[in-house]
Amino acid sequence: MLDPHELPLPRGQTAVLALLQRWATREGYSWFLVATTPEEKVLTTVEKLDGKFLVNLPPLSRHYRRQAGLPVAHLLLGPGPQGGRWPYALLADKKLPGEAMKRLSPESPLRWLAYREGAWQPTYELVPDERGGWTWRLVAEFHRALLEEALHHARRGDWPRLVGHLRTLGNLPAYRGVWGQLQDIRKRVQRLWGDTQLRSPDGQWKAPPWRAALEGWPKTPLSPVGMRLWVEAGEGRPRSLGEWLEGPCG
Template sequence: MYGPEEHPLPRSQSGVLALILRLVARDGYGWYSVQYAPEDRILVALSKIHAKNPVLMDGMSRHLRRKAGLPAAMVILAPEPKGGRWPLALLATQDLKGENMNRVDAKHPLTWPAWREGKWQPTYVLRRDPNRQRWTWYLEEAFYRALLEEALLLARMEDWGRLREHLRRVGTLPLFHGIWEQAHEIRRRVHRLWGDRHRRGPGGEWKRPPWGGALEGWPQRPFSLNVPVWRDEPPRTVGEWLEMRREG
């Protein structure tokens, strides 16, 4: 076991999503609770969770608990707090006593937040891909609709500069398979709208759209489970993060 100050920090939102996806889809951590801890009491929050259900454990200790038929549990923190709050996901192989846990399923999909418009908002939803029957991340529906509608509005206005910037931002999202499909649906819808209003080339081929350069930064394929998760340099742990904050 280790202390709460030694708890590792993911390097990015993509790292958080990759780790959660790996634990749920591959490692059998099918129960979850998403919570928020006060930024200045994160060590206390981790200690309280650990007192009820041991989460400050190394991989071998969790493996031995599972072999003994006991629940194994992990806490995954957001890369950093914002607005005085630190999101965390509590994942477990069984329902945990003393915690408000849900099974990861269609009725209770695991939803992870992002810092948007000055607050933490539900943004990423883990559910099964209906076509491939595998777990993947999707954008929360209201957020996806907002991104799509803004793109279509900018295309109708022929505001190509703002549309390019908007599509560049879409390309920086953590493009796991589900989000990848949603991002490319936005691209397809914009292209269809533009094509309906502009003439094609002499041979009937599409002309190069005026926002084409915005897509050159998009990844060539969806993210996989192998996205790097942990930090290579400080702050690698909660304790290092708190120390750097004090020094700053």
């Protein structure tokens, strides 16, 4: 059994979403719980969950437990804490006793958190896609807020803020569902601001603002297949919970 200090840390939000999607939809860990724990108690939380559910087993031990019909669980920490709290996801192939878990379904999407407006809030949800698989999309409330902000800047003709806002959107993990929502925002904003009829203060646009805004946007949806998921040696960041605790942040 691995020591809780050896729990690996994902590279970022994009990696977290890729891991959750793989575990929940391809590997059968369809029961889930998403929560946060105080930063100073993260090791205690990991040790407690490991003691109850053996969340830090090596792959071969997981295989034998599944063959024996015993519950198998995964614990995934977010890339790091913010606002004094650290997000985590507990996944299992069976409902774990004493935990308020849900089972992934179209009616019960897995929602992952992002730190925004001073708190960890549900931001991404894993839902069925039109091709019969699963994908991530932004929760409706967040998608609507991003769209409304973009339309507000476009109506006012505040191009610097609009360009800055859209460039920020280009940094979101653009899995198929998120990518489609971003394209919806782009199309609605472009219809509002136009391409040729709107004029700059000096006359006709030489380069419409949307061109600069979309320079960093992904051209196609992001795929979780083949993605680098864990922090690696030489990157200058903690690779495990133990390294984080031993470093200046811990």
